[in-house]
Each structure stands twice: as structure tokens, then as C-alpha cells.
Amino acid sequence: MxxxxxxxxxxxxxxxxxxxxxxxxxxxxxxxxxxxxxxxxxxxxxxxxxxxxxxxxxxxxxxxxxxxxxxxxxxxxxxxxxxxxxxxxxxxxxxxGDFTLHNTTSTPAVFIIGGIGVTPVRSMIAQATHDKTAHQITLLHASRTPAELPLKADFERLAKDNPNFSYISVASDSAPDDWPGERGRIDAEMVKKYVPDLNRPIYYLSGPPGMVKAMRQLLVDLQVNEDSIRTEEFSGY
Ligand SMILES: Cc1cc2nc3c(=O)[nH]c(=O)nc-3n(C[C@H](O)[C@H](O)[C@H](O)COP(=O)(O)OP(=O)(O)OC[C@H]3O[C@@H](n4cnc5c(N)ncnc54)[C@H](O)[C@@H]3O)c2cc1C
The missing domain is CATH 2.40.30.10 (Translation factors)
Incomplete structure (x- = not known):
């Protein structure tokens, strides 16, 4: 239209x-x-x-x-x-675009996202929560500092409304002492901590192309099947 x-x-x-x-x-x-x-x-x-x-x-x-x-x-x-x-x-x-949530609800969804790359994720998780779908959903959302992290309150509300949704905020550079989220860059250890069976989910990566490429490589290094990785590059960043 x-x-x-x-x-x-x-x-x-x-x-x-x-x-x-x-x-x-x-x-x-x-x-x-x-x-x-x-x-x-x-x-x-x-x-x-x-x-x-x-x-x-x-x-x-x-x-x-x-x-x-x-x-x-x-x-x-x-x-x-x-x-x-x-x-x-x-x-x-x-x-x-076709960066949309898969239909098979028994297959978990794992989102590994940097900064503003979270916009399609906000839409997908809100719709899944509204429709009460059975997808197990994990979101690892990173920014350099908590102040730069968009939509934290939205995702905390969605995690309360949706028992199948886990929200992990990540401050990669610095955060105050009382920061409840993860610290440091998203790495293999952090992914393994929140994704028990690495080969079950479909992974969604979106945001600045550099971040998307780095996260794809991280998953490939963890032996994740590339057919299970979906990406959206925000070209221009
Ligand atoms: C499918 C898709 C979905 C998207 N969704 C979103 C979204 O939801 N939200 C969103 O924010 N963006 C999104 N984008 C990216 C968006 O379309 C723009 O490309 C982006 O916001 C950059 O626009 P701009 O006006 O800041 O830079 P532009 O004026 O387009 O300049 C782009 C070029 O200039 C350089 N540049 C400009 N300013 C700077 C600066 N301050 N520092 C360093 N380099 C600079 C960049 O390196 C880049 O090469 C999406 C892109 C795609 C393809």
C-alpha cells in the first residue's frame, strides 16, 4: 500500500x-x-x-x-x-519483509539483539503474547549502557504477561552497581547460559550489520545450524 x-x-x-x-x-x-x-x-x-x-x-x-x-x-x-x-x-x-516469527510453536525462538535492532522483536513478542501462542521466547538485548537500552519497561511488562517469555537485558560497557541484567558483551558463555539446547531454537538477529554478522559468527562457532538463523540488517548504521 x-x-x-x-x-x-x-x-x-x-x-x-x-x-x-x-x-x-x-x-x-x-x-x-x-x-x-x-x-x-x-x-x-x-x-x-x-x-x-x-x-x-x-x-x-x-x-x-x-x-x-x-x-x-x-x-x-x-x-x-x-x-x-x-x-x-x-x-x-x-x-x-519476511523477518517474522515462525509458525511452529513447539520450536523455541531466541532473539539476540543490539540496540535499536529490537524494533521487529517488540512487534513479534507483543503479537505472540496477545495471541497467547505457545512459543518459548528468549530475548538477549544488549546496549552499551542501561540508558541506551530501548523498551526495557515494555519487555518487562511482556515478560509478566507471557510466562513463555524470558527477557535478559545486557549492558556491554558499563552499568550501575544495582543493574539487574547481564554485563559485558554477548558471548558464547552468555548464550549457553540462557539457551539450554542450542540446536532446538530458531535464532533471530537484527540491528546494525556489524552486530548481526558478529552474532551469526558466534552461533556458527557454537555449531548452530545456519538454516536456523534468521537476520535483518539495518543498513545505514
Ligand atoms: C529492513 C530495515 C529495517 C530497518 N528498521 C529500522 C528501525 O526500526 N529503526 C532504525 O533506527 N533504523 C532502521 N533501519 C535503518 C534505517 O533505514 C536507516 O538506514 C538508519 O536509521 C540510518 O539512517 P540515518 O539517516 O541515520 O543515516 P543516513 O543519512 O542514511 O546515512 C547512512 C550512512 O552515513 C553514515 N552516517 C551518517 N550519520 C552518521 C553518524 N552520526 N555516525 C557515523 N556514521 C554516520 C553511515 O555510516 C551510513 O553509511 C532499517 C533498515 C532496514 C533495511
């Missing part, structure tokens, strides 16, 4: 990370984990990267709004996007 969508709300969801809420157009259907292309209409500035970006639909299909969350960087597109007045219309084209 190609249509215009209207901005209705924006909020900070972590250090340098914001979420933008749009009214969902009538008849717009998508699967949890898919993304759309947004084009700024007549922006006040532009650069050689252009006025179009791909962002994942962070909220699940059952939720009322379309939500894009992104790391705010100093690019022409994001300077314009950050200051968009409420009510502004943006062109949307989508949905696209």
Missing part, C-alpha cells in the same frame, strides 16, 4: 532514541516484524542520502497505531523528522 500517514505523537524511548506514532490507515495489514518505507514530503533540507528511509513497524498488528523508532543521528533526514510538527503527513510504502 502507498498512502500518506499522519504523525500523532512522539516520545523519547532511550538516550538518543525516539518513537514516532502514526494513525493507522484503514485497510492497512502487516505481519509482526515487517517494515515500511517512509518519505518526507517537501522537507526543509535534504542531503545525498535522500528523503526516504526504511523503518520497522515497532508495534504489533493488533495495536492501534503504526510506530517507527529510531536512533537519532545528525543527518538531514533525521533533523527534519525529529522536528516534524504533530499532524504532519508522511508518505508510507509497505509493508515489506
Amino acid at each position: 502507498i498512502t500518506n500517514v499522519k504523525l500523532i505523537r512522539k516520545e523519547s524511548i532511550a538516550e538518543s532514541t525516539m518513537a514516532f506514532y502514526f494513525a493507522k490507515p484503514a485497510g492497512f495489514d502487516f505481519r509482526a516484524g515487517q517494515s515500511v518505507d517512509y518519505t518526507l514530503l517537501d522537507p526543509p533540507e535534504t542531503d545525498e542520502e535522500g528523503n526516504k528511509r526504511t523503518f520497522t513497524l515497532m508495534h504489533a498488528p493488533y495495536e492501534p497505531e503504526l510506530v517507527a523508532a529510531m536512533r537519532m543521528r545528525d543527518t538531514a533526514f533525521k533533523r527534519t523528522w525529529k522536528d516534524l510538527p504533530i499532524g504532519t503527513e508522511i508518505k508510507l510504502d509497505g509493508p515489506y
